[in-house]
Amino acid sequence: MKLQYPSIPVLIPAAKVPSYAARFKLSLRNLRKISDPSFLENGMPVIQAPESELLRTSELWKDHVVEHFHGRRPSASKIITDLNPVWGKFGSITVRTVSDTCVLIFIPSVQTREWVLQVGYWQADRCSFSVYPWTADGNLAAQELLFAPTWVVLKSIPPQLYSLDGISVVARDIGDPLHTEKSPLDPYHFGDTKVKVETDLSKTPPEMVEVRDTQGNSVRVNVECPSLPPKCLNCGKFCHLMNRCNKAPRMRLAKSRPRKRSRSRARARARALSSPPEDSVGVEVVESKVA
Numbered sequence: 696m697k698l699q700y701p702s703i704p705v706l707i708p709a710a711k712v713p714s715y716a717a718r719f720k721l722s723l724r725n726l727r728k729i730s731d732p733s734f735l736e737n738g739m740p741v742i743q744a745p746e747s748e749l750l751r752t753s754e755l756w757k758d759h760v761v762e763h764f765h766g767r768r769p770s771a772s773k774i775i776t777d778l779n780p781v782w783g784k785f786g787s788i789t790v791r792t793v794s795d796t797c798v799l800i801f802i803p804s805v806q807t808r809e810w811v812l813q814v815g816y817w818q819a820d821r822c823s824f825s826v827y828p829w830t831a832d833g834n835l836a837a838q839e840l841l842f843a844p845t846w847v848v849l850k851s852i853p854p855q856l857y858s859l860d861g862i863s864v865v866a867r868d869i870g871d872p873l874h875t876e877k878s879p880l881d882p883y884h885f886g887d888t889k890v891k892v893e894t895d896l897s898k899t900p901p902e903m904v905e906v907r908d909t910q911g912n913s914v915r916v917n918v919e920c921p922s923l924p925p926k927c928l929n930c931g932k933f934c935h936l937m938n939r940c941n942k943a944p945r946m947r948l949a950k951s952r953p954r955k956r957s958r959s960r961a962r963a964r965a966r967a968l969s970s971p972p973e974d975s976v977g978v979e980v981v982e983s984k985v986a
Contacts (some may be wrong), residue, residue: 759791759799759829760811765840766927766935767795769820774798777819782807795941796837799829816844823924823934837941840934843924844873845894849904850887850917856906857885865916868904870894896924896933 716728732740768774771790778800782788786803793799802808811817817824823840827833849865856865857880866872869892876889894900900920907913924933930942937944 756799756829758808759801760808761827761829761833761835762798762800762817762824763827763838764796764798764819764822764824764935764939765838765933766822766939767941768792768798768824769822769939771798773820774800778817782811793835794837797835820939821925821936822939839932840924841896842870842893843896843934844891845870845900845920845924846876846889846922847892847894847900848887848889848919848921850919852886852888852916853914854885856914856916857888862888862890865904865906866890866892869900869918 729745730743732742734740762768762774769777771792774790775788779788782800782802784804785807788803789801791799791801802811811826812828815826817826823843825838825840847866847869849862852862852865856862859875859880862875863872871893873891873893876891880888900923901918903915903917905913905915925936926933927935927937927940929937929940929944
């Protein structure tokens with residue numbers, strides 16, 4: 696008697712199962728596949744963003760201000776604590792972190808936003824930052840500060856130079872003059888004038904400026920810089936301190952110093968040297984005389 700085995704086909708056709716993305720509920724899906732990536736030689740995928748998507752993103756962030764911190768940024772709560780009392784008088788600001796040196800801030804008031812952009816240079820938690828309007832092609836990477844607005848005091852300006860043009864002539868040797876502290880100038884109390892100047896941080900401001908006219912007359916004006924931008928002792932860059940530095944702190948090698956003996960230890964050692972050894976205690980010492 697022969698047993699009959701069920702016949703099995705050589706090849707079973709596999710049923711085409713739809714992908715998870717195809718079976719996902721359309722009402723819940725808010726993303727879509729836009730384009731296929733290309734690959735670099737090392738295997739990294741590269742996606743070309745369409746112009747329409749960049750423009751749509753620009754519309755989403757168009758009312759935001761970009762803050763580039765010249766150092767490691769403070770926390771979002773600290774930024775709000777320092778800036779909201781000034782920037783949020785007509786509506787609280789919103790902070791969105793982008794990187795360790797960049798944040799996006801939404802300022803509801805249009806007038807306040809324009810004023811913030813006009814000033815352009817601010818500080819939060821003792822770390823300076825520059826502000827720019829959001830653009831789709833803007834650079835959000837860390838930026839090194841090369842020039843910074845700085846207050847300088849021009850001492851004992853003579854009456855012949857006490858005018859906006861005359862002060863501009865004196866301040867031009869220090870940097871690019873921006874504006875005076877008081878506008879208009881006080882016509883009765885002249886002499887010392889506080890001026891904001893955009894200075895080159897790689898150069899030391901002069902302590903004195905000499906102005907000459909076409910007839911050979913000259914006058915010297917002393918210059919004081921009461922609040923220069925801080926310089927980090929770790930990386931050597933300006934406008935942040937060591938606690939806001941992005942660079943790893945340098946290891947300081949401790950200098951080997953000779954150990955100083957305390958006075959008590961020195962006295963104890965002196966007593967030990969002057970006293971007889973322990974095995975000679977109670978033994979009569981006889982001096983032998985040699986004839």
